[in-house]
Amino acid sequence: MTHLSFAADSAPGHQGARGFRVIMIVTNTGVGDAMVLRQAMSLVAGGHAVTVLCRSAPGLAEDEWIAGVRYMRPRHWHRSMLATANVAKLAADLRPDILHAHGPTALPAAVRAAKLCDARVVYEIRAADQSWLPTPLRTWLERRALRRVAATVALCPRIASVKARDFGIPLPTLVPGSAGPGGWSQHADLIVEVYAAVAGGPRGLPAAMARRALATLTLSRASSAWRPSRALVAG
Secondary structure, eight states: OOOOOOOTOOOOOOOOOGEEEEEOOOSOOSTTTTHHHHHHHHHHHTTTTEEEOOOOOHHHHHHHHTTTTEHHHHHHHHOOOOGGHHHOOOOOTOSEEEEEOOOOOOOOHHHHHHHHHHEEEEEEEEEEOOSOOHHHHHHHHHHGGGHHHHHHHHSSHHHHHHHHHHHHHHOOOEEEOOSSSTTTHHHHHHHHHHHHHHHHHHHHOOHHHHHHHHHHHHHHHHHHTTTTOHHHHHH
């Protein structure tokens, strides 16, 4: 397979003109991850440009478009943590507004990329992280990286509550997916609200304003039908 030189906008149907530039970082190959594809497709339908940065594997294209979503699989990203710097540089070179990390193993690359390009990191807590890392190391990386995350989101109230309890962080903003009342369309709307709260535009709100906006959004979501139980929050 010929190595590709990735270009930021070599894009059929590029949607970045009126929305956010979003890079989703996942630690699988993207094949079979229907949740990420549906989330990304919903965002693209709303006018946002979404690239999914994922691991390479034999036989998979390094750069392809699926339903308006760009999938990039840099050859050097297999299972090595040493690839984090290269993945971060690639992500930063694409000039995103938002780096959306799916799971703790994707978080270090997102945080590192954010330092290079002044983007905001949104961390999505997933029920299962397809990680090759031992649990203690994964937990340590997650705890360390969370200090540099602009917002955390979760699809499930229980996962949000447990993570808030275990890591001593504010309750993640709930963004229910297909199980929510409005399905994936409403899910995308909620995700964009989070993006806007922490970024506010192409290069961001002042940090204090972003924190207040996100706190307001989180409280609003917590008072909805998706509010987690007091027992879960209390631990």
